Amino acid sequence: MVKKISLKFIVMMTAVALAAMLCGAWLAAVYRESGSRAIFLPDRVMTLLPDPKPLAAFAFTDHENREFGLSRLNGKWSFLFFGYTHCPDICPTTLATLARVRENIAKGAAGAKDVQFVFISVDPNRDTAGKLRQYVTYFDASFLGVTGDDAQLGNLAGELGAAYQVEVKPGMESYPVYHTAAVFLVDPRARYHAVFAPPFDAEGISRRFEVLRALEGPKAT
Amino acid sequence: MRWRHPVLAGLISALIALTAAAEEAGISVRDAWVRETPPGMTMTAGYMVLQNKTSRPHVLVAASSSGFETVTIHRSIAKQGMTGMEHAPQIELLPNASLLFAPGGYHLMLSNPKRALHAGDRVDITLKFRGGLALPVTYEVRK
Numbered sequence: 001m002v003k004k005i006s007l008k009f010i011v012m013m014t015a016v017a018l019a020a021m022l023c024g025a026w027l028a029a030v031y032r033e034s035g036s037r038a039i040f041l042p043d044r045v046m047t048l049l050p051d052p053k054p055l056a057a058f059a060f061t062d063h064e065n066r067e068f069g070l071s072r073l074n075g076k077w078s079f080l081f082f083g084y085t086h087c088p089d090i091c092p093t094t095l096a097t098l099a100r101v102r103e104n105i106a107k108g109a110a111g112a113k114d115v116q117f118v119f120i121s122v123d124p125n126r127d128t129a130g131k132l133r134q135y136v137t138y139f140d141a142s143f144l145g146v147t148g149d150d151a152q153l154g155n156l157a158g159e160l161g162a163a164y165q166v167e168v169k170p171g172m173e174s175y176p177v178y179h180t181a182a183v184f185l186v187d188p189r190a191r192y193h194a195v196f197a198p199p200f201d202a203e204g205i206s207r208r209f210e211v212l213r214a215l216e217g218p219k220a221t
Numbered sequence: 222m223r224w225r226h227p228v229l230a231g232l233i234s235a236l237i238a239l240t241a242a243a244e245e246a247g248i249s250v251r252d253a254w255v256r257e258t259p260p261g262m263t264m265t266a267g268y269m270v271l272q273n274k275t276s277r278p279h280v281l282v283a284a285s286s287s288g289f290e291t292v293t294i295h296r297s298i299a300k301q302g303m304t305g306m307e308h309a310p311q312i313e314l315l316p317n318a319s320l321l322f323a324p325g326g327y328h329l330m331l332s333n334p335k336r337a338l339h340a341g342d343r344v345d346i347t348l349k350f351r352g353g354l355a356l357p358v359t360y361e362v363r364k
Binding site: 164 | 259295299
């Protein structure tokens with residue numbers, strides 16, 4: 001099983017970057033000083049899509065063995081991260097950061113009831129529902145772990161401009177896995193809305209998210 | 222070369238031993254930590270700041286620990302827009318320089334710990350340098 005959609009990824013990311021530059025509306029940064037209004041500034045942490053992109057249907061299974069499809073993205077802001085549980089460095093680092101992001105959002109006035117964090121394993125070969133449950137809930141009890149077959153993973157990854165590659169070799173217990181390190185933000189209408197680029201900083205992400213949610217709030221739900 | 226004078230020979234070998242010890246003392250590690258393993262998980266990573274206070278370069282070639290099945294020196298890398306890992310067979314530590322092992326970069330990949338690791342535990346790992354120098358380091362397990 002070797003999955004490679006890097007060309008698609010590059011084309012997609014280039015298109016997104018060009019579109020964003022043309023629109024001149026890269027990033028939301030808000031100045032809340034009296035009399036000032038929301039302004040858009042270029043930002044390295046979060047890139048907003050000029051037009052949020054509705055996602056197509058998909059069929060995954062979550063860590064409780066329940067179906068996890070497009071409808072599970074409706075009504076909530078979803079942070080999506082691709083990875084695998086045998087990942088010693090990038091994945092635990094990112095999940096620990098996302099746990100702090102969630103904590104920050106939960107402490108804020110608007111809370112975290114309309115927010116979910118979804119870890120998408122690109123290694124269904126090793127990441128069973130049981131393994132995913134042990135893994136994601138360790139970082140935060142509310143985190144979801146999902147996975148699906150290669151076709152389902154490939155479709156969603158393609159729509160987000162993400163990429164992954166699993167170099168399974170017969171009889172090998174350990175094998176290389178590559179995956180996009182970005183964190184994707186899907187809005188409550190199940191549209192791909194923004195992407196966060198590494199290296200991640202919990203405060204940088206949660207602050208931007210809270211601003212975006214406040215701006216989009218009435219429109220997005 | 223033959224040393225006819227036993228005292229001089231003794232002095233020379235003592236000097237060599239001292240030099241070796243000094244060299245060893247010249248390489249040090251600070252802020253050494255290992256990430257706590259989530260329940261049931263078999264992989265984790267070790268991080269540190271590796272300092273070479275000597276005037277010579279040193280080459281880190283391996284690491285070992287009785288606490289894990291394998292210890293490999295790895296580096297997280299970007300490849301075609303994706304993140305992955307590659308084995309770093311040797312890392313040169315420049316004279317009077319520090320090398321950072323940190324999340325997203327160089328790390329010790331630790332697989333199949335002999336026992337579950339919990340925050341506050343200590344783990345011993347020996348770093349091996351070219352030329353036979355071995356440096357035992359104690360890592361603190363952190364969440």
